[in-house]
Amino acid sequence: DVKxxxxxxxxVKRTGEKVFLECVQDMDHENMFWYRQDPxxxxxxxYFSYDxxxxxxxxxxxxxxxSREKKERFSLILESASTNQTSMYLCASSPPGLATxxxxxxxxxxxxxxx
Amino acid sequence: KQEVTxxxxxxxxxxxxxxxxxxxxxxSAIYNLQWFRQxxxxxxxxxxxxxxxxxxxxxxxxxxxxxxxxxxxxxYIAASQPGDSxxxxxxxxxxxxxxxxxxxxxLSVIP
Numbered sequence: 001d002v003k004x005x006x007x008x009x010x011x012v013k014r015t016g017e018k019v020f021l022e023c024v025q026d027m028d029h030e031n032m033f034w035y036r037q038d039p040x041x042x043x044x045x046x047y048f049s050y051d052x053x054x055x056x057x058x059x060x061x062x063x064x065x066x067s068r069e070k071k072e073r074f075s076l077i078l079e080s081a082s083t084n085q086t087s088m089y090l091c092a093s094s095p096p097g098l099a100t101x102x103x104x105x106x107x108x109x110x111x112x113x114x115x
Numbered sequence: 116k117q118e119v120t121x122x123x124x125x126x127x128x129x130x131x132x133x134x135x136x137x138x139x140x141x142x143s144a145i146y147n148l149q150w151f152r153q154x155x156x157x158x159x160x161x162x163x164x165x166x167x168x169x170x171x172x173x174x175x176x177x178x179x180x181x182x183x184x185x186x187x188x189x190x191y192i193a194a195s196q197p198g199d200s201x202x203x204x205x206x207x208x209x210x211x212x213x214x215x216x217x218x219x220x221x222l223s224v225i226p
Contacts, residue, residue: 033213042218043204050212058213090158092214101166103149104206104214106159 003027004107006091012113019078021110023091030096032074033104034058034066037088049074050096081114088112117142117209121217128195129225136190136220138205143183149214150179150190151204159204163190195224 007022025032033048035058045058049068063085067075074093078085091107118141128134138148147166151159163172163179165188171180178191188205202221206214 031212040218043206043214043216045213048212056212088156092159101147101164102208103147103161103164104208105161106151108158109156111156 004091004093004105006089006107006110008110009108010111010113012115013078013081014115015082017078017081017114019081019112019114021076021078021089021091021112023074023076023093023107024072025074025091025093025105026072027093027105028071029093029105030071031094031102031104032068033092033094034064034074034076035090035092036060037090037109043090046076081112083114086112086114117145117207117211117215119205119207119215119217121203121205121220123220124218125221125223127223127225130195130197132195132224134192134195134222136192136203136205136222138188138190138217140186140188140207140215142209143186144209145183146208146210148179148181148188148205148207150177150188151206153202153204153219155202162203192222195222197224197226200224 004025034046035043047066065077089110092104094104150162165181176193202219204219206216
C-alpha cells in the first residue's frame, strides 16, 4: 500500500514564525502535491513537484515556498506565518506524468493554527 | 478553468438505503476522475478512480460511473451503513496535472 506521511497532525505557531511542513512518501512517486483545505472553499493546490528540485505553482502559492531535495520528501514552507494561513494542509503523491490511471494518494493532513 | 460541482452538499438517509451522489465538471477533456472519502479532521482516502476511457468502476458496495461527454459522474452506495457517514469528494485531472476538487457531499447514515 502507498503510504504518505506528514510530520505533524496538529501544529500551533505564532504570527511571523517560519513554519516547515514535511511530507514523505514510500512509493517512489515522482509527483508530489501540497493542498490546503478550508471550509466553504474546498481543497486548493498550493504547489506541486514532478521531480527532484522541480516545482510548479498551483492556484494559491502566495506566502508559501517548497523544497524537494529528495524524491521521497516534499516540504512546504511558510516564510512568515500569518493568521490567514490557519488551515488543514494535505500532501499527496502520484506516479509520473498524466497517465489516465494515475491515482493521487493523500497523507493524514496537518491542522495548522497560526495565532 | 475546470470547475467541479457536487450536489447535494449534504444528505441524510436511513441505514440500508441505496443512494447516489452527483458530481459534474465543466471541461470534459479529463484524464481521470477520482472519488474520495474524508472523515472529520482526517486526510482523504481514495475510493475509486475512473479513467477517461472507462464508463464505470466498482469496489464492494460502491459503484462509480462516468459520462465524460456530458461532464457527469455518480457514486452509488448500496445498502448504506452508519460507517459510511463521511464527506465524499470527487476530483478530476485534466491537462494541468492537478486534481480539481468539488466541495463535497456530507453524508449521514442514520441507524
